[in-house]
Amino acid sequence: MSVEVSSAASGPSSFPGLSQAAWQDVAAEGALGAATPHDVDLSAEQLRSLYRLMALSRRVDRQAINLTRQGALGVFASSQGQEAAQVGAVFALEADDWLFPTYRETVGTFARGVDVVELLALFSGSWHCGFDPYKYRVAPLTTPLATQALHAVGLAMAARIKHDPIVALTFFGDGAASEGDAHEALNMAGVYGAPVVFVVQNNGYAISVPYRLQTKASSIALRAAGVGIPGIRVDGNDVVSVYGAVKTAVDRARRGDGPTLVEAVTYRLEAHTTADDTSRYRSDDEATEWRGRDPVERFLRVLREGGVVDDAFVAEVEAEGEATAARMRDFLFDAPAGDPREMFDHVYAARTPQLDIERALLEQELRAAEES
Amino acid sequence: MSVEVSSAASGPSSFPGLSQAAWQDVAAEGALGAATPHDVDLSAEQLRSLYRLMALSRRVDRQAINLTRQGALGVFASSQGQEAAQVGAVFALEADDWLFPTYRETVGTFARGVDVVELLALFSGSWHCGFDPYKYRVAPLTTPLATQALHAVGLAMAARIKHDPIVALTFFGDGAASEGDAHEALNMAGVYGAPVVFVVQNNGYAISVPYRLQTKASSIALRAAGVGIPGIRVDGNDVVSVYGAVKTAVDRARRGDGPTLVEAVTYRLEAHTTADDTSRYRSDDEATEWRGRDPVERFLRVLREGGVVDDAFVAEVEAEGEATAARMRDFLFDAPAGDPREMFDHVYAARTPQLDIERALLEQELRAAEES
Amino acid sequence: MELTMAGALNAALRDSMRDDDSVVVYGEDVGRLGGVFRVTDGLQAEMGTDRCFDTPVAEAGIAGTALGMALYGLRPVVEMQFDGFSYPALNQVISHVAKYRNRTRGRVGLPLVIRIPYGGGIGAVEHHSESPEAYYAHTAGLTVVSPGTPADAYALLRASIAFDDPVIFLEPKRRYWLKEELDLPVAAPPIGEAIVRREGTTATVIAYGPMVTTALEAATRASDEQGWELEVVDVRTLSPLDMGTLVASATKTGRALVVHEAARFVGYGAEIAAELSERAFGYLAAPVLRVTGFDVPYPSAKIERHFLPDADRILDAVGRLLEY
């Protein structure tokens, strides 16, 4: 992480005269190239794994929405339509790598191996983060937009300082990309050559606000040029392309060649969250069009055509999905509220005298409630 | 300012198969074109004005440094070496346009017409902003980096809503460009097509931190591509080019065609402020090299060669500079401290009861001090 | 007409925009969607996209551009979508919004309103139930307002929009659905005045925002169950604070407590307790007590009711006040 101290910026030097000036223009559209083909190295086994994770993810997502309707979750942010972007991206990670998700990446986080019941704690209201970040090398699902991107950069900087060949991958959305923190993260990652991969899921909306009101840029990937790091724009509904693009970025980071910004263009098929009403801001036609590009069905079709999966495998995955859904119902319905006294236990490593006093007050309230 | 609600982002759509992926790469260097010549429409009269303002600015700056050494100013941030960037830029504004400067743009603000004694209040410690922003259409010199860029965008948005054909110009530095606020300002200006011109003076340093530790981007102008607005990189030591580039941007904004980011590449010849010590972080050689590109001397040379100015004119400007310097000495030396009771007067439009109590306490302290 | 607090706020925005062309409303999802709580519902349709529009997700940007707009003579009313997402704007608010009039020696006032739905009790996920009033109230130059009733929501928001200094307008989101019979436009005391919502003699309960309802409920129960007559004072304007009304009540009853959801330590209640202890010294039969949320990050939905002050916790504190 040692960075050379350079001499001053040197730029265009000209002094052409009194009625002639000179300058360089940045092309308005930036420098996004045409889509180019890349070979991707995925075995049949891996392709099946990808399908399995996407199909399970879809089932988990549907079950979560149902659990919300039934009151077992307070709210849920669906990933339907974004399975390829999320699963394809996390599939490019190695065991020791770290993931920094948002509230939107439940299925990517699930695909990374986090137990689905622990994962949904945020939405069930049992605790903010229900899993152990160190166990899974996954940071908490984060709601303040773009903030976790900086955490990923910091962790990647630390790994570089320690000479650990690991990579941090962070997701954020097209909306979050407008936040100052997103810029600071991209720029700092560039300066330190931090081994981090930024995966922007451009799903066309930030709640009700469509992409064209979010930025004038034709692509979020163009932000990369502004901070001097590589950028990639990929079809976020094509899991192989997402995997290939993110793997390229992950490999680059692991090699010590610094960060990459990958924009995966996709679409959120469901509402922003279960509390949202899409009819206020987008047409059914639009959603229908995107349903035609459903990443799970699309992938299954190609896999079947390629003879990579057969009916038995698909049925097996379906059964596994049902079992997972059953587990969600079993553990999330009427899950115990937990002991309210615990709210005092994790504020600091050790409880302060003031917290002891407050805990005693709550204790007394709880006892009074029991008595009456 | 009405912005169309678009359909979802549509991006690369491909589904090439199982071992072939496809994506678009953003070229690492972005899309900065080569320097191209542009005609600039400046009369001999205007050229002389430009020289006059730059030469006066230099004199003002030197006097300010001296006043700091003598204790009349608490600190001062020199613009020496950056006169072309600042004067060239503000020269492109019309009377009704607005300027949003930082602590660095004293000479640009002076060139805009702000009284030099009022201007230096920030540094003399008599008040934060010593001039009336509405009188000059100049916002206060701002120290929290990049914050004023958002104020410029907001003012420009308001002007658009009111259909006033004015432009807001804001300066910031290569360091400030790393702040989240800079990104939010650029992006929001793009979204609303706000008539604002961002002039980044890339002077190679943020205090001691050289450009190469500030960002990996080869140019700050490339940020423009990331937010879909036009970007320009110009030799900041060539006043004609700066004027030409900024005028192009100002005209575009006034036409209703939105914001532009102009990067003026320049160099701060003096220390960051009078409290800074350059020997800790940069070589004399580097500064010497840039002194060879001194924007004031360079311009004077071309003007003389072109027969635009003669010795008499230069002498006249010099005399005006001396008079200005004398005025600075007269009004900034032993300037009265001002009445401390005034600190309660501008917190709100009307003094609150609590402030009345506090003012009474100070009143009593002042009376006690007088008595003893 | 019966209106919810959200409806009253919506009416206040609409009426202000109708009366004054310079009022513009913007923020995340406030346009087409009408806001995640529908407080801006219908404004874009009626007023057009110049007067009510959506922004990118950029809270510093929202606050910073509002400053620029106010500098140019508009009266922006901007929304932070949730309390926990008002923090990215704190630098703009503390460094500039609060200080601009003073920085410019009184030459530039900023007539702008920052609306923030705040507080807990709605079963939300983390960062959506914060009570940030102390940050704002401590910042000189800000006027901080929080209504406790639909009528006040209407009257105070209209007054805030007409105000010539920046107002942080804290909307108690768990009371958005609180209903009241209203004849618009309602009259109410102006910004800067507290109000006695219920007269009493036993002790004074000082509340604001979401806790006004809770305090009134406690007062009803105190009277019914214990025969205690609590005087409930609604602060209404957190800064500048109407200490006169508070001191008058506390000196009358001789006992006072202040209640809020926010954490206790260096919370808003500390100011009231400290100042009452000083100004009513000699009149107080007991120390001023604070009934607050705990000094912990806001907890998850399933246990939030144990964090939030309720009538029981208030009555318990009144009992302690009476034991002195």
Add this chain to the structure above:
Amino acid sequence: MELTMAGALNAALRDSMRDDDSVVVYGEDVGRLGGVFRVTDGLQAEMGTDRCFDTPVAEAGIAGTALGMALYGLRPVVEMQFDGFSYPALNQVISHVAKYRNRTRGRVGLPLVIRIPYGGGIGAVEHHSESPEAYYAHTAGLTVVSPGTPADAYALLRASIAFDDPVIFLEPKRRYWLKEELDLPVAAPPIGEAIVRREGTTATVIAYGPMVTTALEAATRASDEQGWELEVVDVRTLSPLDMGTLVASATKTGRALVVHEAARFVGYGAEIAAELSERAFGYLAAPVLRVTGFDVPYPSAKIERHFLPDADRILDAVGRLLEY
């Protein structure tokens, strides 16, 4: 060896880095320049650019990356160049740094330190003399420390770096040049303990950071000029606050005041006044007074001395305490 507070802080950083490889120091200009106040002088030269390095100008970035580093097991010590430039990091600090242990149910502690030179009295331009302690102290999950002497600067900074929770370390910049004879490493009470710096019987003066010197000066003058023996308590750790020491002193003297530079309204002193009024109720012969900066944005250099509490203002308040 005689050391200034800046020198003591520099020594603390150096010694911590020597003792523990996981300590890294970064921020704006802390590397090659050694910091604008030279507190990090020489660290990059000795420890290399992996252990001490400059950052782009991005305070949210500094705080946010520090969190990520701590998550990975390093102990980052980052600098906000000035108080007024710590505000862009508030969202990261309030939403994450303060809450991460709790968010993760105790699984992830964050051993990081955010150093902030703060306060006025050095003739600086606006935004360079802020006293933001109330914002931090009100935020559950933060530990807030401010040394008043060079010895404490050394000991508390070392303890903060060794601490397993995030510490906001507020350095009273006007005391950077305050000198003390020190034998390093100095021993001092740990984080969380206040200290009686001078014993007395007439009244208790509670101070921290830059005001410790001022309070001691007032105590000397009180004794010399009036024969009043003031007890001076240095808070040292603002959060969690050692109320035990404060209550003991106030109940002993029966009179107390708290002094700070920050504005009074909802300031840190309100907490101390409120809590002392409650816990020492019955022992206090007078209300707890607050001697503070005014409720105005920090003024310009030429009049800042009229804003800042000084020995005169303290003695005047002691006089009022004694008149009750």
